[in-house]
Amino acid sequence: MHEADAWTDDGDGVVLSPHPVPTERDVEATLRPKRLADFVGQARVREQLELVLEGARRRGVPPDHVLLSGPPGLGKTSLAMIIAAELGSALRVTSGPALERAGDLAAMLSNLVEGDVLFIDEIHRIARPAEEMLYLAMEDFRVDVVVGKGPGATSIPLEIAPFTLVGATTRSGSLTGPLRDRFGFTAHMEFYSAEELEQVLRRSAAILGVELRPDGAAEIAGRSRGTPRIANRLLRRVRDYAEVRADGAVTLPVARAALEVYDVDELGLDRLDRAVLGALVRTFGGGPVGISTLAVAVGEEPSTVEEVCEPYLVRAGMLARTPRGRVATAAAWHHLGLEPPAQTLGDPAPTLFDA
Structure with missing residues (x-):
């Protein structure tokens, strides 16, 4: 488990983590869309x-294996x-770190019924022996189970029911080539626009029974880093503020105050x-500075700074990664x-008229 996955939502920097928080999984399950038509963005x-699933339905066969990255x-x-709901199939859920041995995967595959959907989250972290077993299962719907040890070990072929594997990864570059090539359809998820x-x-507010005004929704959306999980989390925090310190309606002033x-x-x-x-600007003069040094300066683990803070700061144009370390851009200084x-990174280059 990533360190970020183990945090709790204490309102002190964690509220904008894109990683799931264990205590909010039940709420997330309530807000999840059940059909493709309900999925926003x-x-x-x-x-x-939709084309992949409809084509498979018309042919009466399980669809190609699907890789979701982003x-x-x-x-x-x-x-x-x-995907499982649209196919009317059962969903079996596991994660890459949970599949440490090939036997773990073989046991799960042998219990599948024809047409089942097997979802492996963080598939890039699957153990190598299990990954190699997955190759044969994805292509030929068969696994070879090794019985015994040493010279007396024998391989027993085990047929498994045709299934659809759905893999999810936040690091598609960490997937091995042979595994990536066995997916028939790869989808890359993009960050959401403010309108989306x-x-x-609005959908989440209707489910939660929150009175959300248009200006309040726009304010929350603009601060959600393009991520629905963060938007829903901020909505719940603003709802708390609105119920305790206002009349319960989420308006622009209430959202800003919350x-x-x-x-x-x-x-x-x-x-x-x-x-x-x-720290980067005031302590280290804008950089460059190494990630470990920067993490010590703010009292956090390097993995936290690298996985939670950096992606958004880089995307917002406030921080740059260079071979020598992290560098603050002009936008960071201005913010x-x-x-x-x-000559700070991001400043416009001087022209002849400036000289």
């Missing part, structure tokens, strides 16, 4: 997936559940993001209310 992926919190698990996140929020309490600024940066930028030094 990812229009291209939805269209492609950052955490964008709906990969929801899509896996939707507003649709997600997100200020939870240290989420107008660009979607939280306490930890600003601490990283502050902190500071004037960047000359």
